[in-house]
Amino acid sequence: MGFSDLLSSGRGPGVIGTLIALLVLGGFGALFFVFDKDMEKAGGKKIEAVVRDLGLELDGKKTQKASFEKLIAEAEPLKGQDSKIRELTSATQTNATQIEELKAKIAEGSAAIDAETKDWEDYKVAYRSHVWKQAEGQEIREIKGIASGKVYPKGTIRSVDHTGIRTIDSTGIKTIPLDDIPDDLQDQYQLTKQGADEINVATTKAATEHFESTELSQMNEQLVFAKQKLAQLDAKAKELDGKVRTGKENQGKFHTAINRKKGEVRSEKSKSGGISRAPQMEAELRQLQNQEQANEAAISTNQRAAQDARAEANKLRDTIREQEEAFIKRRKEIIEKKAAEEAAAGAAAPAAAQ
Incomplete structure (x- = not known):
């Protein structure tokens, strides 16, 4: 095909x-x-x-595009928020200013309250002092103690403070403690349990501080005395050492003098005729020999005394070192105790003010 x-x-x-x-x-x-x-x-x-x-x-580009589209959609409602943010910022600043003004007013009010409180407390202190002073020499009725039930005879007021009323009557001097004083007298003399506690604390503190001060003073006096004694012992040992050196130097002199005197005695005895001076010279020789022996004994005595003084001084040095350590430790304890009490009082003051 x-x-x-x-x-x-x-x-x-x-x-x-x-x-x-x-x-x-x-x-x-x-x-x-x-x-x-x-x-x-x-x-x-x-x-x-x-x-x-x-x-x-x-x-990836498609995913990124979707993310951008989502962000744009989320940001859309935020349009026009700038003015609202500015309004909020302005309101915040206004509120901050008002807060600072209120703080200043509060501080001013607190200062005024503190001043008024201080004036009131000062007035009460002055009033109490005046009333207590006026009470001295006034008669006081017979009182039956509220707490103890003890009867205090009618008498004359000697002094008044928060801890009680001191009186004198025919039987002697008495103190009516705060717990036994009737309410009308407590009100009349403005007596308070807090005031009594403060006086007791202050009295105890003063007594403790006095005791601690006395304790430190006594410890210091012991140290001073021990150091003075140590100085005396050191001086004594030094003086005795000097005597030992002098005695040893004299030993040589005595030895030379004795030998010379022996030669003179022999020479005198060898002479013939005339009056012999040998007996007198022999007496002088014996005197020199006795002095030599006494010097030797003094050397030995001074050596022992110097050794004893040094031993006592060394022992005293150990005692002084122990006393100094005890003094430093005790003084540190007292200082730390006082610092702790002051810190506690400082911490309690703001709490009491509130």
Whole structure:
């Protein structure tokens, strides 16, 4: 069948279409082969990998776009919020100013209250002092103690303070303690339990401080006395050492004098005729020998005395060191105790004010 017959037949168009399709596919295959070779030469990737990478990149761009669109949608309601924020900031600043003004007024009011309270307390102290002073020398009725039931005879007031009323009657001097004083007299003289406690604490503190001060003074006096005695012992040992040195120097002199005197005695005895001076010279020799013996005894005595003085001084040095350590320790305890009491009082003051 020729080409013209094929075109005129019923299957002609289908066959021709098939041939054209094969030609097109062949062309694309050739292009794909050439393009694939070029891609391998350029980057070592096949076209499938490039297409896959481009697809992944496209998906990433789509995701990023969706995120941006979401942020834009969320930010949309915030439009116009600047003015509201400025209003809130201004209101906050105004409130802060008002708070500072209120704080200043509160501080001013607190200062005024403190001043009034101090004036009132000062007035009460002055009033009590006046009433207590006026009470001295006045008569006081017979009192039956509220707490103890004890009867205090009628008498004359000697003094008054928060701790009680001191009186004198025919039987002697008495003190009516605060707990036994009737309410009308407590009110008349403005007596309080707090005031009594403060006086007792102050009295106890003063007595303790006096005792501690006396204790430290006595310890210091003992130290001073011990140091003075130590100085005396050191001086005594030094003096005795000097006497020992002098005695040893004299020993040589006595030895020389005795030998010389012995020679003189021998020379005198060897003379013939005339009156001999030998007996007198022998007496002088014995005197020198006695002096030499006395000097030796003095050296020995002074040596022992110097040793005893040094031993006593060394023992006293140990005692002084112990006394100094005890003094420093006790003084530190007293200082720390006082500091703790002052700190406690300082901490209690604000609490009492509240």
